[in-house]
Amino acid sequence: MSDALTGMVTAGALVGAGVAVFTSGLNPPRPALTEALDRLSRRPVAPLDRRRRLDLALATPLRPFGLPRDRTRRDLAILDRDPAEYLAQQVVIAIAGMLILGALPVLWGLGGQLPLWLALLGAAIAVRLTHGRLHAAAELRRAQMRETLSALLDLVGGGLSGGAGVEQALDDTMDELSGWAAVRIRRELAAAAQTRGRQRIHAWTAMRDLGAQIGVDELAELATAMEQAAAGAPVAETMSVVARSMRARTTAEMERRAHANSAQMAIPIMLFGLGYLIFLLYAAMGAISASLTQ
Numbered sequence: 001m002s003d004a005l006t007g008m009v010t011a012g013a014l015v016g017a018g019v020a021v022f023t024s025g026l027n028p029p030r031p032a033l034t035e036a037l038d039r040l041s042r043r044p045v046a047p048l049d050r051r052r053r054l055d056l057a058l059a060t061p062l063r064p065f066g067l068p069r070d071r072t073r074r075d076l077a078i079l080d081r082d083p084a085e086y087l088a089q090q091v092v093i094a095i096a097g098m099l100i101l102g103a104l105p106v107l108w109g110l111g112g113q114l115p116l117w118l119a120l121l122g123a124a125i126a127v128r129l130t131h132g133r134l135h136a137a138a139e140l141r142r143a144q145m146r147e148t149l150s151a152l153l154d155l156v157g158g159g160l161s162g163g164a165g166v167e168q169a170l171d172d173t174m175d176e177l178s179g180w181a182a183v184r185i186r187r188e189l190a191a192a193a194q195t196r197g198r199q200r201i202h203a204w205t206a207m208r209d210l211g212a213q214i215g216v217d218e219l220a221e222l223a224t225a226m227e228q229a230a231a232g233a234p235v236a237e238t239m240s241v242v243a244r245s246m247r248a249r250t251t252a253e254m255e256r257r258a259h260a261n262s263a264q265m266a267i268p269i270m271l272f273g274l275g276y277l278i279f280l281l282y283a284a285m286g287a288i289s290a291s292l293t294q
Contacts, residue, residue: 054088055082055084055085055087055088056084056088058087058088058091058092059083059084059085059087059088059091060084062087062091067087068083068086068087071135071215072086072131072134074138074213074214074215075134075135075137075138075215076134076138077213077214077215078138078141078142078145078214078215078216079134079137079138079141086134089130090127090130090131093126093127093130094123094126094127095123096126097122097123097124097125097126097127098119098120098122098123099119099122100122100126101118101119101121101122101125104118138215141180141181142214142215142216143250143253144179144180144181145181145184145214145216145218145219146216146218146246146249146250147181147250148177148179148181148182148185149181149216149218149219149222149243149246150243150246150247150250151177151243152173152174152177152182152185152222153222153225153239153240153242153243153246154239154240154243155169155172155173155176155177156169156170156173156226156239157239157240157243159172159173160229160239170189170203170226171189174186174189184210185207185210188206188207188209188210189203189206191206192205192206202227202230203226204222204223204224204226204227204230205223207219207220207222207223207226208220208223208224211223218242218246221242221246222242225239225242
């Protein structure tokens with residue numbers, strides 16, 4: 001009797017669940033208007049190709065270790081590179097460094113075994129070199145971004161002095177600038193203009209977020225000046241002063257790099273001179289030593 005009762009209860013539960021699913025399918029819940037508009041405004045997500053799936057498979061185990069670091073993320077952001085692709089490339093480069101440096105004893109005939117410490121040293125050197133190249137390329141782009149910002153501040157300040165609004169002065173200025181930095185700023189402003197009606201993202205907020213993302217603090221100064229100008233404060237002269245100070249900092253940084261490069265060249269020049277001196281004195285020292293032995 002209990003088995004029959006259990007079967008009846010189970011059958012009733014299954015019938016009730018089927019009726020509930022059928023009813024919900026005939027009358028599905030309506031999504032909210034904001035959710036529907038947001039879904040329509042999104043770009044369709046492209047299917048992942050084989051290389052993208054491989055990058056994600058190699059990069060996912062490294063994410064719990066906090067990789068890539070914040071500084072590396074800012075470097076990747078200013079270079080428009082994907083963090084997952086960078087981590088996957090680092091894994092491949094580390095393996096290549098392990099195999100190349102670890103195989104040197106085999107090539108030199110010192111043995112057929114692969115020393116672990118030498119393989120790890122090769123991986124560390126390969127990763128360090130690629131990371132240094134990434135940081136150098138990012139710093140070069142930051143210098144270009146600062147040059148563009150100094151020109152942008154001058155032109156926006158001139159537009160504000162002529163009576164134009166913040167948005168108009170900024171749009172007119174961006175039409176006059178070229179280069180990848182201007183394209184990046186123009187892209188962020190266009191994205192802010194598209195979402196401003198729904199999320200109230202202003203141009204100075206987009207500039208401040210971009211500065212934090214790529215590690216350029218001068219963008220925050222531009223965002224602050226734009227926000228003050230939108231509030232009615234006379235900031236045209238302030239923008240010109242900030243542009244001059246920005247160019248002064250850029251010039252000082254270029255001079256510092258030039259002095260550092262000159263200091264680095266002192267050691268090779270000294271070694272070259274020492275070798276040349278030894279080459280000149282070798283014959284004389286040989287003659288003197290031969291006369292002393294006789």
